[in-house]
Amino acid sequence: MPDLKINGLPAHVESGASVLEAAEMVFVEIPTLCHLKGMKPDTSCMLCVVKDTASGQLIPACSARAVDGMEIDTNCAEVQSARRDILNLLLSEHVGDCEAPCTRICPAHLDIPLMLREIVRGNMESAAWIARRDLTLPATLGYICPAPCETGCRRGQVDKAITIRDLHRSMAENHEGSVLGFNDTEIRGLTPKVVAVIGSGAAGLACAWRLRLLGYGCTVFDEKPQAGGALREESVLPMDVLDAEVESLREAGIAFELGHAVSLHTVAEKYNGVVFAGTEFAGAHFADAFYAEEHKLAVKAVANGKAAAVALDRFLKGEKPNVAKPFDSKIGKLRESEVQELVKNCAAVEQTGKSAPHVGQTFQSAQSEAGKCLHCDCRKPVGCKLRKYAEQYGADQREFPADERGHVQLIGHSEAVVFEPGKCIKCGLCVKITKRAGEALGLAFVGRGFNTQVQVPFGESLQNGLREAAKDCVEACPTGALAFRNEEER
Ligand code: SF4
Ligand code: SF4
Ligand code: SF4
Ligand code: FES
Known part of the structure; x- marks a missing residue:
């Protein structure tokens, strides 16, 4: 002992x-x-x-x-440094994108592939909710955003980029009530704390919305009689679209005090936290205030508003204001053959929902457009231990650059489980689990040295290899190498 x-x-x-x-x-x-x-x-x-x-x-x-x-x-430092080197080596040969390129480029970080999959599945309300949750003003931005996400869309390597902006606009316009019904599940841990946002442009509204989602009672102040700030000067934006979105935010519990100047002292006394949202902050300096900068690019203003909300939330919880960005493994530009491999992914999403009759034609065309998405994001962005530790140890994927990066490859396109060899760290857990489960075929290491790969013996399908142990293998796999095709992990 x-x-x-x-x-x-x-x-x-x-x-x-x-x-x-x-x-x-x-x-x-x-x-x-x-x-x-x-x-x-x-x-x-x-x-x-x-x-x-x-x-x-x-x-x-x-x-x-x-x-x-x-x-x-x-x-100790020696242990930490050894672990960082180990992670850097694993990541140097890792072929995977934690986040899709479109999401990375969108300043407001809309979870684009998830929204598109929900459209394909016929879950339009859920798609509208994702757009609302991440963008605050998905219909408004649908008119005025220059859509940087589309310039980074990989579908452009096949034919044309997905019309992401039109899709979030159409989801939002056809489901104005998408804020309702999700409140209970999405507005978590309501706190008794109240916060004030001074300024109601895109940054102010996004800040208020994020604070509301984080559970705060939130009031937006503006001297102008209508919320929206500089958005009201956008000539291509129909004002009733903006009005409807502001109304949605009101329905989600955000209070608006418009049309009169606000006394900073009253605000400081009555609220637990204050965010100034604007372009000039002269005269707005007092202890513990946060700032959300408006921006001529509305989607950038939304991003600034969200960041200020997260910083205030952390401050009110006594945490450090800065949050490390999640680790993001990147593949970079795809080879032609790899694009074709991802094209097979288009059909990988099951259409589970029913068509919504009131949306009719819009629904049909949205579904066929969303159906072109290559689903460039990873299937295990939350559960992946490699990603979690890479973030924890500050790993750098480019520390040990490989001579030539491995190939994007997906096995099991039409099956319940998908295997991506480029994400496999050859830990052997799945091999041992299939053996323990008494699988007739199971999984095995095939090949030697650098070329060793996990495979189903005799070139059989994944389905045949994983008759009993699919769930255990997916759960044990420490990366996104083995994942269920149609399960969303967020
Ligand atoms: S397997 Fe992990 S590290 Fe690799 S892309 Fe997926 S989430 Fe990122
Ligand atoms: S194909 Fe889909 S996931 Fe990939 S970049 Fe385009 S919209 Fe994003
Ligand atoms: S469990 Fe996952 S990472 Fe480990 S060998 Fe199997 S597929 Fe590869
Ligand atoms: S060597 Fe111990 S967990 Fe991998």
């Missing part, structure tokens, strides 16, 4: 226990990729390295036995 210390904490474990198990006992977390409880360790990833202070060696915690008197450091 060894006694050892993990980061100075005493741990008493059963003989034969691993250092990882000892760390778990004292609630010290060690990152793992190739480890699965109850399975013999393979030590293929080495991310679990820790320092044995007596020998000065770095050892893999998942396979090293806990020994009496051992002193383990799980977090």
Whole structure:
């Protein structure tokens, strides 16, 4: 029964226990990729390295036995740097986009592929909601945004970029009530705190909306009698479209106090937090105020408003105002053959919904346009452990550049599970799981050295390889390499 210390904490474990198990006992977390409880360790990833202070060696915690008197450091600079190098090496040969290029380019970060899949599935209200949630003013922007997302759309390499702007506009205009009905599920953790936003241009409205979604009671102030700020000067924008969107925000619980100047002292006294949304902030300086800059590009103003809301929220919760951007693996430009591989993805979304009769023709054409999306985003953007640790350890995908990047390849287009070899870190968990499940075919490592790949033996389909263990394999796979084709993870 060894006694050892993990980061100075005493741990008493059963003989034969691993250092990882000892760390778990004292609630010290060690990152793992190739480890699965109850399975013999393979030590293929080495991310679990820790320092044995007596020998000065770095050892893999998942396979090293806990020994009496051992002193383990799980977090020193040497361990951190080794883990970062391991992640950088894994990422140097990783072929995957965590985010779709269109979403990356959209300043307001609209989850475009998800919205398009919802359209294809016939879930128009849900598509409208995604547009509303991310853009605040999806119909208004549908008239005035220069659509930078479309310039980055990969469908342009096949024929023409998807008409993303028209689609979010049409979803929003045909589902003005999309704010309603989602309030209960999306406005989480309502807090008793109240916040004020001074200025009702695109940045101010987006800031108020994001704060509302974060659970705050929110009031927007403006000297002008109508909300909208500089948006009211847009000649191509029908004002009833803007009015309807402002009304939606009001229906979602945002209060508006318009048509009179506001006393900053009253606001400071009555509200827990204040955001100034405008272009000039002279005279608006007082302690703990936040700023959302309006911008001549309305979608950029929306992005500024959202960022100010997140900063205020963190401040009110006593957290650091700056949030690290999530790690984003990037493939870059696709080769012609890879574009064709992604074209097969178009048909990968099941049409589950029914056509909405009141939208009629608009619905049909929206569905066929959205059906051209290549779904460039990853299927496991939240559950992927590689992404999570890359962010945690500040990994840099370009630290060890590969001579030639691997290929984008998708296996199982018409099946429930999709396998992307470029995202596989060869941890072997799926191979072991199919064996444990007694799969007739299962998965196996085929080839040697650098060319080793996970495959179903005899060139059989994924479906035949994963008759029993598909769910367990998808859940255990530490990356987006194995994922269910039609399950959304957000
Ligand atoms: S597998 Fe993980 S790291 Fe790779 S693209 Fe998907 S989410 Fe990003
Ligand atoms: S094809 Fe779809 S996911 Fe890919 S960039 Fe275009 S809209 Fe985005
Ligand atoms: S596909 Fe299999 S070997 Fe590859 S990362 Fe996923 S679980 Fe590991
Ligand atoms: S080597 Fe320990 S988790 Fe991979």
